[in-house]
Amino acid sequence: MSTLADILRPKSLDEFLGQSHLLGKNSILKNAINNDSIRSMILFGPSGTGKTTLAEIIANKTNSNFIRMNATTAKTADVREAINGAKVSKDLEKKKTLVAIDELHRFPKNIQDLLLPHVENQTLILIGITTQNPFHSVNHALISRSIIFEFKPLSKKDMLQVIKKTIQYYKDKNVGIDKKSAQYLLSMSGGDARRIITAIEFIVESGNEINIDTCKQVMPTKFSTIDKDTAIYDGLSALQGSIQASDVDGAIFWLGQIINTNGDIESVCRRLLVTASEDVGCCNPIALIHTYAAVKSALIVGLPEAKIILSSATAYLAMNPRSKAAHDAINKSIKLDLSEDIRIPNWLRDCHYEGCEQLGHGKYMDGQNIDIYTKFPVKLFEPVNGDEIDLMKGNEKLWNSR
Template sequence: MAEVNLFTHGGGRDSAPGGAGTGTSSSRGPDPGAGGRIPEGNAPLAFRMRPRTLDEFVGQEHIVGPGRLLRRAIEADRLSSLIFYGPPGTGKTTLAYIIAGKTRSHFERLNAVTSGVADIRKVIEAAAERLAASKQRTILFIDEIHRFNRAQQDALLPAVEDGTIILIGATTENPFFEVNSPLISRSRIFKLEPLTDEHVAMILRRALDDRERGLGNYRIEIDEDAFRHIVDVANGDARAALNAIELAVITTQPGEGGVRHITLEVAEESIQRRALRYDKQGDNHYDTVSAFIKSMRGSDPDAAVYWLARMIEAGEDPRFIARRLVICASEDVGNADPHALLVATAAAQAVDFVGWPEASIVLAQAVIYVATAPKSNASYLAINAAKKDVEDMRSGDVPVHLRDASYRGAARLGHGKGYKYPHDYPGHHVPQDYLPENLRGKVYYTPSDNGYEIKIKERLERLRR
């Protein structure tokens, strides 16, 4: 048993001084960085351990490392509107609170889940009065800004544009998808990356050591494999890791000498599944789907099944997966293996018939078939080329011999005159024009040299001689 940490119990408190800034603050909910004290007692460990200065902040060196633009702006208190974008637990809200503790500006916080246009207008009106009376700027932090609808986001625009407020938005979604373009154009976007395992381990050790805000007043013995499991399963989410270590400690009864022994079994119970960075409406959703499709297109069944499993575990709609599978079977396999579309379509139907969890097996079988099938995008290229001609060129008349001759009076109009019925000729084929006159000789479909399209190509070459 490898011991990562062993601390001596002592009477302590879960509080700490507030930020070092001289600004004022108003927020909905506890504010650990804007001049107050961190609440005692019931605040979760992840909240208590939230860094209060850039020196305490772990990770994101690419934006807050020494000499970086954002760090210089925070330290100089010269901020423009910002949007922090990244997965949960990477420090978006923490950076906003560090700014609150550092700035001389008034700091306001709204949560997009619980706030509306009336709340926004109230903050903006107060900010305008404050600016006029004392020249003090107002920073408005909006957590989960992607949850604001377009009208709510539009309400921010005039105040951001004229400098009444400095906006700081935090979002787990790609702002270029979820935030109005005018706000995007007036803000700097900073993308926060998932924390590395080393970063998460550093944060956990700090929490275990800290007597004032962390778990340092407990006597804790945590096995190395238990510690590594929490770090690994947290998947770069510091909040998930801190929540797990806190749950493991407070639910473990003290043993001999008051020591709380955290085993791998306890760790597994405390963080039962990996924190997946996936939202069915968000940027990571599209990235994962893209990786899934490109893996099938690239004939890598292992990668395709992995991304399929990621989507399944994240709760993706199986019908959405099935639709993407059917599209890939046609777009990327096509007539190189016509059975791929049949297999994918059958899988899509079976998903509804079988249901979860067995439908995942059906999808896996079809995904593997499509991934390992010979590939051709000839059908995709053909339809796109034809659509382009339809859009760009004059619509030619339907040749007379191809027009409908089934109704009374059609013959008087000459419809169908000269049409050659292919089944009356050897090989069930006879040369004749099928395209409008202005497109005669145009070739849209060029079979690949792969799979069944080799035979299709040979047949077309014979027919076109």
């Protein structure tokens, strides 16, 4: 028996909601579908945003053979069968074969590799569908042979149309929805059309009215806008970016999203330590000590209380002055090392072995014989803010006194 989400699935581009950045007027993807000139592509983005629906629309419009499979159930033999069938169609019928693979990221590397040469020579036209960023989960060689299209969560305007279409389906049952309930579903769905349709279907089919109470029962928690599998990348990036922008509220919001999505406080702790050094650095040397103390405390305490400690550390970092001087200095040094032939001078070489004196190694040992020390010829660390400016002034005064 089909679910209501399948029954209400758009059958044409005219019915399709959302993704105007991909399917707007005269867009490349829309023209390719209408002209039946599809090339291998990967559709990625959150659940309930239309990826599988678009694949179904392509299947309805194309004159090519169309094969559907799901990477969670398909085996190597299924893929080989699809490849062999596509070869026959190409050689005998001069006909293309489109293969739509749901959950593409679930295929192990050996199966993704199996697809590779046949995507390369266009025996198969791949339509990969995944909720995960393909650059983290799909064979890079397969990515290079495909066009990547990113799907976004549906807007509230589009989601409102989904609600109206779902309510319209139940018109014979005199089903309605009040504004408060509709707004609640919109705010809790995270732009996932399937989630809203499924919630309304469950309420109605179980013999209940759609009101704020029943909506809260079927959708008690907000659907996170961060996917569990990508929180480690996108969520942490949003956290650090907000700290860099001195956006205290934004940083704490993204911290909460990460914790709420997968509870991975270890990754948060590592990122906060990096941020304390990379974005605050020497302009407030205490920031790293403060953050380290918070991180250790959070790991000892654990959730749920750890979120309070991490919130405090996040706010503290976001309110600090900024300096990337240490970050920039080490990157300059690495580039310099790769481009210049700079060798360790004899007087700085290891001298903890018998015979080092004969080689002239280590004469500047434990800070002795300061007169033989020559300052490094390239300026790498450029102080820009806070304590590091005063510290550098002191350092320069020391050198000037020698």
